[in-house]
Amino acid sequence: MNKPNISFEFFPPQTPEGAEKLTATRKILATLKPEFFSVTFGAGGSTQERTLETIQRIHQEGYQAAPHLSCVGSTRENIRALLLTYKDMGIKRIVALRGDLPSGMGSIGEFQYANELVSFIRAQTGEHFHIEVAAYPEFHPQADSAREDMLNFKRKVHAGANSAITQYFYNADAYFSFVEECRKLGVTVPIVPGIMPIVKYAQLARFSEMCGAEIPRWMRKTLEGYGDDNVSVQNFGRDVVTQLCEKLIAGGAPSLHFYTLNQANASVEILKQLGYSA
Numbered sequence: 288m289n290k291p292n293i294s295f296e297f298f299p300p301q302t303p304e305g306a307e308k309l310t311a312t313r314k315i316l317a318t319l320k321p322e323f324f325s326v327t328f329g330a331g332g333s334t335q336e337r338t339l340e341t342i343q344r345i346h347q348e349g350y351q352a353a354p355h356l357s358c359v360g361s362t363r364e365n366i367r368a369l370l371l372t373y374k375d376m377g378i379k380r381i382v383a384l385r386g387d388l389p390s391g392m393g394s395i396g397e398f399q400y401a402n403e404l405v406s407f408i409r410a411q412t413g414e415h416f417h418i419e420v421a422a423y424p425e426f427h428p429q430a431d432s433a434r435e436d437m438l439n440f441k442r443k444v445h446a447g448a449n450s451a452i453t454q455y456f457y458n459a460d461a462y463f464s465f466v467e468e469c470r471k472l473g474v475t476v477p478i479v480p481g482i483m484p485i486v487k488y489a490q491l492a493r494f495s496e497m498c499g500a501e502i503p504r505w506m507r508k509t510l511e512g513y514g515d516d517n518v519s520v521q522n523f524g525r526d527v528v529t530q531l532c533e534k535l536i537a538g539g540a541p542s543l544h545f546y547t548l549n550q551a552n553a554s555v556e557i558l559k560q561l562g563y564s565a
């Protein structure tokens with residue numbers, strides 16, 4: 288089977304121990320030769336320092352590091368300063384997002400939507416950065432309609448995004464249909480599936496509820512049936528997600544982006560089953 292490029296996403300650790308653990312995780316994942324490691328950014332700048340520190344470490348280790356940058360709750364001045372810091376460090380890729388402001392936390396700030404951030408990055412730094420944006424095969428939970436959401440996605444691409452990474456999903460048809468509709472709208476950039484390995488069901492159910500990703504009924508029922516039996520959850524998750532990846536690769540997915548939640552094992556097991564080797 289064809290083996291497209293892969294990339295891995297982390298969140299910035301909160302403690303020195305977490306940072307050490309993440310370094311160990313990265314060492315394992317690096318053996319699979321990913322194109323880049325990305326690091327999330329808490330909306331409103333809540334993880335700004337930790338995201339920057341984690342990006343610095345990855346960059347110093349010699350890997351391609353891609354900071355996420357979410358604009359909600361931020362100012363132009365703050366975003367400009369961060370962009371210049373990343374540019375001076377030699378960072379070449381940014382994942383540009385709107386983000387979600389936690390309820391009760393400050394005001395929206397100077398950017399309302401991610402397309403404004405993409406335009407701002409291009410205006411400030413020209414073609415320096417490869418800009419990734421988010422895409423939603425099952426549609427963003429706040430979207431007025433599927434079509435509006437797709438048109439808003441197109442806006443981000445027109446503003447200068449080079450490629451997109453999707454929210455995770457477990458139904459390959461949702462991805463293929465989204466890509467097909469985007470192509471009809473004249474959006475030609477690569478749309479990379481975001482892959483969420485299944486490690487703990489309760490955590491996955493919580494995330495999915497928040498971000499609008501559907502866990503198909505047959506999967507939900509099976510996972511619920513395992514209760515606290517995490518070994519069965521993980522074995523089932525590994526097989527289901529491997530099969531999803533196989534379908535995506537066979538259907539032409541340009542690359543796969545793994546949401547690792549800072550753990551190596553689940554992604555490694557899936558990738559080994561797909562024939563990737565260290």
Ligand code: FAD
Pocket residue numbers: 326327328329330355356357382383384385386387399400401402420421422427428429430431435436437439440442443452453454455481
């Ligand atoms: P947008 O593209 O701005 O879209 C948000 C909503 O507004 C959509 O419903 C869209 O249809 C609508 N919309 C967009 N533009 C317009 C417009 N011009 N006019 C009217 N309506 C519009 N969050 C974080 O806080 N930190 C992260 O690091 C992070 N990383 C992520 C990585 C990936 C790959 C993905 C898929 C998501 C990530 N998120 C992250 C979550 C993301 O911030 C949320 O899903 C957020 O709600 C939307 O961000 P967006 O960039 O897609 O927003």
